[in-house]
Amino acid sequence: DTAVSQTPKYLVTQMGNDKSIKCEQNLGHDTMYWYKQDSKKFLKIMFSYNNKELIINETVPNRFSPKSPDKAHLNLHINSLELGDSAVYFCASSQGGFNQPQHFGDGTRLSIL
Amino acid sequence: DQQVKQNSPSLSVQEGRISILNCDYTNSMFDYFLWYKKYPAEGPTFLISISSIKDKNEDGRFTVFLNKSAKHLSLHIVPSQPGDSAVYFCAATRAGGTSYGKLTFGQGTILTVHP
Numbered sequence: 001d002t003a004v005s006q007t008p009k010y011l012v013t014q015m016g017n018d019k020s021i022k023c024e025q026n027l028g029h030d031t032m033y034w035y036k037q038d039s040k041k042f043l044k045i046m047f048s049y050n051n052k053e054l055i056i057n058e059t060v061p062n063r064f065s066p067k068s069p070d071k072a073h074l075n076l077h078i079n080s081l082e083l084g085d086s087a088v089y090f091c092a093s094s095q096g097g098f099n100q101p102q103h104f105g106d107g108t109r110l111s112i113l
Numbered sequence: 114d115q116q117v118k119q120n121s122p123s124l125s126v127q128e129g130r131i132s133i134l135n136c137d138y139t140n141s142m143f144d145y146f147l148w149y150k151k152y153p154a155e156g157p158t159f160l161i162s163i164s165s166i167k168d169k170n171e172d173g174r175f176t177v178f179l180n181k182s183a184k185h186l187s188l189h190i191v192p193s194q195p196g197d198s199a200v201y202f203c204a205a206t207r208a209g210g211t212s213y214g215k216l217t218f219g220q221g222t223i224l225t226v227h228p
Contacts, residue, residue: 004156031214041200041221042115042218042219042220043157043202043216043218044218045215045216045217048214048215056215090156090157092156094214096214098145098206098207098208098214099145099162099164099208100214101147101159101162102159102214102216103156103158103159104149104156104157104158105156106154106155107154107155107156
């Protein structure tokens with residue numbers, strides 16, 4: 001059973017398009033995250049939701065909008081895609097608490113043509 | 114400004130020997146540290162963690178050491194095995210405040226263990 005699953009695994013699209021990445025966790029965790037791994041390989045937090053409430057919102061362009069329909073799902077919608085959005089996006093979840101390890105999905109590789 | 118740094122992009126070690134991966138941080142508010150391991154085309158997986166109230170934490174072949182005065186931590190793997198070949202990420206967070214479990218990652222070190 002996959003604990004944190006992201007779809008799609010690969011996403012190739014053109015500049016200006018709108019796309020969504022879905023994330024689901026079956027661990028019963030109450031907190032979910034989106035990270036971006038850029039070309040320099042740094043993993044950077046973008047958003048975090050706790051029980052469907054936004055609790056972390058880093059300096060991310062407004063074109064990125066997370067949506068959490070329930071605590072097992074956290075989707076990422078991106079409007080007007082730009083070349084600089086090309087990256088690997090990772091979803092993660094944890095059971096609250098700073099000392100609870102986060103469980104990551106396998107990532108979505110987004111390539112903008 | 115990168116608050117967590119792993120200055121060695123790669124490390125190559127012989128099977129059976131010790132692997133030492135290093136990590137430095139600049140934010141003195143960090144008080145909880147984690148190591149993650151990542152295989153290609155997979156997400157990072159949690160390996161081991163340490164609180165700032167300790168200077169060492171051990172789990173099987175993996176030991177993490179924390180030197181708060183130097184703002185430095187290291188991961189020791191003994192003995193190293195070929196299956197340990199992966200990218201290792203150091204991460205840091207704050208226990209309280211408004212961190213909400215926000216992790217700040219280093220850029221990773223590629224470990225290759227040769228048979």
